[in-house]
Amino acid sequence: DIVMTQTPLSSPVTLGQPASISCRSSQSLVHSDGNTYLSWLQQRPGQPPRLLIYKISNRFSGVPDRFSGSGAGTDFTLKISRVEAEDVGVYYCMHATQFPYTFGQGTKLEI
């Protein structure tokens, strides 16, 4: 199984300041079709997960443009340009390159 490792696991942030989460996979996430199926999800307290970013850097519909994704191969990053109060929650990276899909441990973003 591909292991996804996120850092940090907890990130105290200041409103209006940027935040960054890293995700590293134990092997390349490049699929045989040439795509890299790395996504980022947000889980607010008491809520189900919500897709933010797919295929490394594509923002899902309705996701604010302060969220951005980057990376390639085995190293990926989620950035929030200016943290807002509603961004509090846990962020997960997830790969869907091969089954079993796996998540990172989650990064708790707290103000």
Next chain:
Amino acid sequence: EVQVVESGGGLVKPGESLRLSCAASGFTSSDVWMGWVRQAPGKGLEWVGRIKSKPSGGTTDFTAPVKGRFTISRDESTNTLFLQMNSLKTEDTAVYYCATSRTTAGAFDIWGQGTMVTVSS
């Protein structure tokens, strides 16, 4: 409205069975890849299994902790996905989410609110 709604959770004893349902609306569930993800209390997200779309063969895959005990099936007439869970263990206690990859290949863009399964004697 495009959504999935899970139901069927509850309290069962170890060794018993339970069937979860995921009712899809706003899209045809057999046309998309769907899956089940669980989250134990206070823990992270864990994949349980997925079913490919009918055009992709409709086959299922499961993660090691549930392989041989859980199955996934679809009822096209009611646009519903099922997770049949047999020989339940205490470690299967979790919120079970249904998710679908409807518009984003390789990512799951629609998630239900989840249904709680508690396995305890």
